[in-house]
Amino acid sequence: MESPPLVPASPTHLSRLGWLDALRGIAALVVVFDHSSYTFMPELRRELMPEFNTSRYGIMVFFLVSGYIIPASLERRGCVRTFWARRIFRVYPLWAAVVSALLALGFTGIVELRDFGGQGVVTVAVAHATMLQELLGTPSLLLVLWTLSYEMSFYLLVVALFTVRLHQRSAAVSVALAGLAAMSVAAGAVLPVSALSGLVGTGPLIAFASIAMAVAICCASAGSSGLRVFGGVLGGGLALALVLFNGTVPLWEGLVILAVMFLGTAVHRAENGQSTWHDAAVAAALVVACAVGSAYGFGDGDHFTRRGWIVAFLLAVLTFGAGLWSRRRRVTRVLTALGTISYSVYLVHPVLLAVIDSTMGRRRQDSLALEVAFFAVLLPLCLLTHRWVEVPGRTWGRGWARRLRSRDERQRHPASHAGA
Template identity: 80%
Template structure:
């Protein structure tokens, strides 16, 4: 039965679709290897799902900060939204590894403490340490985006989302066309993984604390420090090519630009131009990149463009009724995203991957996964959000003065009714 019209139902639907596609991408290694070999050169399912997720995050996350007008409350909201389930899944994976039913990644010469600290910051993908679970790498780019969003907010340049998206995309295209290729984890190789993790962790903690303070000077310095950290780590220490790391950030800021256009903070024509430039630069970057076959590039480009089309279609349907299964799937999408690699790791280590396609096993995997995700959402995600919401409303949490925005942003903050995003804390 379809739900009533919801301004945010389309975003839930997009997250649900993206989560299913990412699960299919990873589970196809195990259950549909033959079909995967045929599909991936034409369509990169992982990049499609990730880009849709990034567009949705870009649309929602900065609006959450600007609606509250308080950096401290924003970080509390992000932590209680992301960390409880993340900690539960990582702990479960470590237990499975100790019990011998899952294979823990090889950390090489890195100390356990270094890997642990890197994961707690959620910047592990950008700090030269292996990801405990294969999906955690995208959270590092999300965290970098959060740091950049806070930086722009504290220096009062947050309204320039379209310009930021275009700048990042153009730099990616120019670098790819010029053949600029940086070594993987270049900073880690130069400074050492341990020192880099220690330095980046300290900078991140200090930046968040200062940006959340009541002092305008400290708030500005903390925001800038966090933004600089993100802008250094993404291009110079990521494991994806330089151009792709910049494109992923550009995509998130493009989502923000679309949100601003929809809420009258900027022109829709400007957002459309930004979308065209980002898309063109992404295609140029993918073709200009020196590594990989033509088919790999084609698969990436197809996925990227289809992600933009999917987001545009969702935006066009924002005032239509969205089926409840889709909105419900979007509600548990974070659980779906984090829990499925744990189940796959256990299956791969105990039973092993199939050499031939087994569609029935693929369907059975989804049938087991989704009920478990309902449970983790209800008993881990939802209580974490409730705790965070109570913590955010405790006396003193809002002690930092609000950063005043321009009139369009103030009108958004004074909307007569709280939206579902505010209630969910996304």
């Protein structure tokens, strides 16, 4: 059997998506620096973070890119079932490998696992399996997994809009979410962390959400139009309710995250002639204004400083805009290669850092040499996880999606396949 390519990149791929890969590569490097600076560059971190929140910069760039790509992948094929098939095999294999590695390191005593506040193993496992754990009152095994909870919420909302035929309204949805974020700050709407979990209990909420999510995905993937609409609305309603009432980041920031992703979708629609650039520009201006206003009104908090968040957010939007403007230019192969392995970089680096923190400890003074050495170890490791975990997962997902499409074709046109 022929081995999968280490970093697959055809000329067509580079010309069409090279700028997006470059953005992902940059975002991944910035997020890794943010987390590794705790260990290797503590002095620089203390000076930099109040002025520029590198973590928020990286994840906002990631969210803009996801918003640009994800709905297009659903609408290009027009099939919810194959969309979920490809998404599951794209996201879960590496996620499962990283979580398994972390658990193994925890059970052997090499790293210390997070405290789950007395939650049972089954509860924690089910919450993580939905990938909505951060919105279900269960702390993530790895800190970076919290962003995947918002990513999964976005998937559910995208499917919901597609099933009710409102998916073309991306700009309006983006502005509405950003406006709701600003209004929540103006009204002083500050809910307790995981408010729903506190009201009904973490266990019952996880049980309900996991069942509702499974039903939503199955129904939205069904052949009946009525079931598709029911499943889409159920999944989208679940995602929105969790973001509104059970998030672990401030309410306004959770809404801004969703608004940013739908803004990425609005840009994609403008580029492909499904809407106008005027609509996308107006949406961008309103989302930026609402996001900055929300951050300014919320004030300085424990998890970020006002200035650091605003600077990071604005730079993320400008970075995406610069990538969009230069999208027809040739992108250096280094950046596209980093973008190709960015998911591995994002998920693998916290495990490596956990091992280093538990064995060597954190530095009290900056050490640029150790910071560089960390990247030198991380990137080859991520090439391997991409090659042997991500690529096979994508291949399986594409194969499963093809089989699903073939089965649907046979069911719709049984006569044409009678002699097959």
